[in-house]
Amino acid sequence: MTHLTFDVVHTPIGGLILVYEGDALVHADFEDNATRRKTQLTKRYGEYAYEERATPHAIVERFQRYFEGDAKALDELERDVVLSPGGSDVQRRVWTALRTIPTGTTMSYGGLATRIGLPGAARAVGAINGQNPLSVIVPCHRVIGASGALTGYAGGLERKRWLLIHERALGTEVARQ
Structure with missing residues (x-):
């Protein structure tokens, strides 16, 4: 079973759930897309479990800046976290x-x-x-x-x-x- 962690970043358009495998960000989606999240994570990992953990401050700060008007704040997110979307x-x-x-x-x-x-x-x-x-x-x-x-x-x-x-x-x- 794969162990994942998650946190919620609050935005003006809903909570954005960030899911990590170790230090890699593997999934980000809005809270109300629970079925989609479960489908995608199951397809990628099979059986998994996750628990809440705090997102590093630098990542939260980038999202805050983006939603406060710095539309380019997420362009260099990879400086703060490994992005690992999986896929073909x-x-x-x-x-x-x-x-x-x-x-x-x-x-x-x-x-x-x-x-x-x-x-x-x-x-x-x-x-x-x-x-x-x-x-x-x-x-x-x-x-x-x-x-x-x-x-x-x-x-x-x-x-x-x-x-x-x-x-x-x-x-x-x-x-x-």
């Missing part, structure tokens, strides 16, 4: 590419597929995007439909809209959709 080679390519979308911008699923050398694989990239185990940190919320519409987000479209407005990536016409 293709999943890791998608998740790595997501981290290259600049704060304050968005990209279409098709654009992301092309960026990783899989033109025409927008749907597959969308599915992988939806399996992102490091919500907010790996900014899957920055990916939108080809038409500019907000589409799918495991945390809910209201959170996606909030994050994009927070990062100044949405104009008012899209923010009202």
Whole structure:
């Protein structure tokens, strides 16, 4: 059985549960996504148990700065913690590419597929995007439909809209959709 630890970082859009394997951050998702969290952790680890432990101050501080308006505060989170999302080679390519979308911008699923050398694989990239185990940190919320519409987000479209407005990536016409 794998032993994991967790902590909750409180944000303006809900508690964000951070799950660790040792010192590596393996999962970050909103508290109300318990079923998704359990499914992803079971798929990765099989049988596991976890207990609460305090997140190191430097990591909490980065999240606080991000949610207080420093939209780039999470860009260098890897200075403070090892990010270990797991996944297949293709999943890791998608998740790595997501981290290259600049704060304050968005990209279409098709654009992301092309960026990783899989033109025409927008749907597959969308599915992988939806399996992102490091919500907010790996900014899957920055990916939108080809038409500019907000589409799918495991945390809910209201959170996606909030994050994009927070990062100044949405104009008012899209923010009202």
